[in-house]
Amino acid sequence: MEFRLLLTFVLSTHITGFSAEISVFVQTGASVQLNIQTQQLPEYSNESKKVKLYPYYKDRVDFNDKTFSVTLKNMQKTDSGLYRARASGETENDIVTYRVSVIDAVEAPVLTVNSNWSSPEPCIFTCNGSNITVSFIYDSSICSPEEVTSSDHYTLRLSCSGDSIMCNYSNPVSWKTDTEKVNELCTVNEGTFCIRSDL
Template sequence: MPKKIFEVFILFWWCLWSLSGVFGVDELKSVSVTEGESVTLNSDTEIQTDDLIMWRTGHNNILIAKIKENNYKTDFPDERFRDRLKLDEKTASLTIMNIRTTDSGLYRVTSSRSKTPLNTFNLTVYARLPVPVISHSSKKSPSSLSNCSLVCSSVLNVSDATLSWYAGISVLSSISVCDLSISLSLPLEIQCLDDSYSCVLNNTISNQTTHVNTQLCGPCSDFNCCCGFTEAVIRLALSALVGVATAAVLVYEFRSRSLQQKKREQTPSNSD
């Protein structure tokens, strides 16, 4: 009985393997690119005699390009890609030029010699990121009266992006969005500035960085950093206390020495 079960198990997996050769799903390859650039989707094959290679897109498998081996004639029937597609005459790899965000989606390449797609791609086209803009914040909280309040924003609509404040390589704060119809902004409140602060807008494949202009706020120096009124009063009070304590010690020391001197003058000497 165990032997029979083992044979059935082997037969089952052999059938699955055989069916995958006929109906198997090809591996989905992810490709990301920024709009305006060019991208090449490889067919991973070479055109054979009388071979017909076809590229389709979308869930409806709309034909966008085809090439036949015997005359190397190419055809691009989809008007959306007019003058933006190119097929390699040996491999039938597809190049999409001046790519648009609306070109995102599934792309499949098939051959008349195979019942399954040669390759399937999931293409994601990201919009170009705007350069973030840094300015003074128009809203200040009572605790920020002595501080510098800034805001970083993206002046154009973005999607799938993250806006972050950096001090050097350290992230101070960040905000992410998947889809946005209004501008994205992120505040920052600090006491003083140096050239290590920056605001970065990034997505999966690109980023835009703006460094803070130190003239927006008081600069930090090696010896002092701009401080608020409360901190200045505290420092002044501490300095005054130290001065008073020092004076008291000096007066005590002076009086002690004076008393010792008087005692010596009043005490009769041994010779008398």
């Protein structure tokens, strides 16, 4: 029986009849390896190891003919979508399906404080990501972390440790932090409470 292993790029959000999808996130410009469960593969001949690439993937794909893993290089947002490995012979059998999401690294967050040294009002720290904002009112050296996650997997976390306020902005492929010293920015009073902003 002739056996061929095909990796097909599918631009569709929903396909029925597939095995469970494996979600994979990759940073724009990076590489991703898609593994095949070789124990599920039938016997194959040397002829089946031949690789034929579409022009779009020329110089961007490494294929391991022992493990059948595929490494896609220099991934771009247009490469996001469903990738499936299908064994074709007398019958066709889907081996594995990956949902690949190519996303940019996060930009550095911006941590700001609204305070007035001559005023008894507490400091209000605000952490801004590109698509999320979170704030808390700081009145002492003890505070609880505040975290917001958007529907597109971006997370903004505002927390404190000692006399430092930290703003961490992340997504599944990257993270960046901005830190400020509390005692350099505002007067510390008793009591603490936090408020979360709208997304």
